[in-house]
Amino acid sequence: DAKTTQPTSMxxxxxxxxxxPCNHSTISGNEYVYWYRQIHSQGPQYIIHGLKNNETNExxxxxxxxxxxxxxxxxxxxxxxxTAVYYCIVQETSGSRxxxxxxxxxxxxx
Amino acid sequence: xxxxxxxxxxxICKSGTSVKIECRSLDFQATTMFWYxxxxxxxxxxxxxxxxxxxxTYEQGVEKDKFLINHASLTLSTLTVTSxxxxxxxxxxxxxxxxxxxxxxxxQYFGPGTRLTVL
Numbered sequence: 005d006a007k008t009t010q011p012t013s014m015x016x017x018x019x020x021x022x023x024x025p026c027n028h029s030t031i032s033g034n035e036y037v038y039w040y041r042q043i044h045s046q047g048p049q050y051i052i053h054g055l056k057n058n059e060t061n062e063x064x065x066x067x068x069x070x071x072x073x074x075x076x077x078x079x080x081x082x083x084x085x086x087t088a089v090y091y092c093i094v095q096e097t098s099g100s101r102x103x104x105x106x107x108x109x110x111x112x113x114x
Numbered sequence: 115x116x117x118x119x120x121x122x123x124x125x126i127c128k129s130g131t132s133v134k135i136e137c138r139s140l141d142f143q144a145t146t147m148f149w150y151x152x153x154x155x156x157x158x159x160x161x162x163x164x165x166x167x168x169x170x171t172y173e174q175g176v177e178k179d180k181f182l183i184n185h186a187s188l189t190l191s192t193l194t195v196t197s198x199x200x201x202x203x204x205x206x207x208x209x210x211x212x213x214x215x216x217x218x219x220x221x222q223y224f225g226p227g228t229r230l231t232v233l
Binding site: 038040042101104 | 118158160223
C-alpha cells in the first residue's frame with residue numbers, strides 16, 4: 005500500500021473552509037485516494053474518493069494534484085459537527101483493504 | 115450512502131465468556147465484510163476479511179480460533195470473541211463492501227462499532 009502523511013491536528017473556525025492536506029508520494033497509477041472521517045466513539049464515515057480528477061459531493065471536495073503525489077480535502081463551510089479525525093487512505097489495487105494511518109484531528113471552533 | 119448496523123453497541127462481560135457481535139448491511143448486499151479493532155487513542159487495525167460463504171482471512175497476529183468470523187449471508191457477518199479476557203476490551207468495528215469486488219473503487223461502509231469491556 006502506498007503510505008500517506010497527514011498533519012496530526014488542525015483547527016478551523018466555524019463557517020470557514022477546512023482544507024486538510026495529505027501526501028501520498030508513492031501512489032501508483034491505478035490507486036485511488038479515499039477519505040473517511042471518524043467522530044469520537046463512532047465508526048468511520050465515507051466522505052469521498054478520487055483517482056485523478058477533482059471530485060465534489062454533498063459533503064466535500066477532493067483536489068488531487070496533477071502528479072497525484074498529494075491531495076486536499078475541502079469542507080467548504082465547516083460546522084462544529086465536522087470535528088473528527090480525518091483519514092486519507094490510498095487503496096491498493098489488488099484488493100480492497102483499507103489501511104488506516106493516524107489521520108488528522110480536525111477541531112472546528114465556534 | 116449505504117447503511118451498516120452493528121449489535122450490540124456496547125457489551126460488558128466476565129472474563130472467560132464468549133461474546134458475539136453482529137454486523138448487518140441494511141440496504142445492500144455485502145460480498146465482503148471486514149472486522150477492525152480500535153484501542154483507545156489508536157487508529158483502526160484490520161483483523162480479518164470475510165467473503166460470503168467462505169472462510170475469513172485473518173491478518174497476521176490475529177488468532178483465528180479466538181476471533182471466530184462467520185459470513186453466512188450477503189447481509190450478515192458475525193464476530194465471536196471466545197474466552198474473552200480484559201486485554202480483548204476494545205472498540206470493534208465492521209465494514210461492508212458491495213459490488214462484485216472486482217473494482218478497487220467499491221466503497222466500504224462502516225458500522226457504528228461495538229464497545230466491548232471484559233471484566
